Amino acid sequence: MAICVGDVMNRFVVAVGVDAAFSDVVTAMCRFHVDAVPVVDRDRRVLGVVRDDLLLDEIGDRPGETAGRRPPHRAVRRGANGRTACQIMTSPAITVTEDTELRTAARLMRRHGVRQLPVVDGPCGRIIGLVTQSDLLRALYGP
Incomplete structure (x- = not known):
């Protein structure tokens, strides 16, 4: 019997x-030591994902600025010019369900260049978990 995402997520x-502010997204990611966060609506349906590389793009050098001169914390305090999670996220999110086989999840991660996948409850698309590359490796090849 194949191992499924629900077994390891x-x-x-x-x-x-x-509508989360840029600074709130950064705070959440830093506080919980994650490199990506799903973006959800009021019903907890996954709409997209904000990754750390997308946030870094937002605080990168702007035209007219000297490379590396602007302190990143200033950009975070300014809220990256008022941007919100829905303006930064990649969408649609690549998601899986609890019954997705691990090998299928691994192929999706590789194909889409992501390190984690939100796990949704099926047709409603409400988030119920998250599975990472590390979760897959531990389950497939760990002791």
């Missing part, structure tokens, strides 16, 4: 709302 998920 983490049910504790750090997610942000669509």
Whole structure:
């Protein structure tokens, strides 16, 4: 019998709302030591994902600025010019369900260049967990 995502996923998920401010997204990611957060609506349906590389793009050098001169914390305090999670996220999110086989999840991660996948409850698309590359490796090849 194949191992499924539901067997290895983490049910504790750090997610942000669509209107979360840039600084709130950064705070959540730093506080919980995650490199990506799902973006959800009021019903906890996954709409997209904000990754750390997308946040870094937002605080990168702007035209007219000297490379590396602007302190990143200033950009975070300014809220990256008022941007919100829904303006930064990649969408649609690549998601899986609890019954997705681990090998299928691994192929999706590789194909889409992501390190984690939100796990949704099926047709409603509500988030119920998260599965990472590390989860897959532990389950498939760990002791």
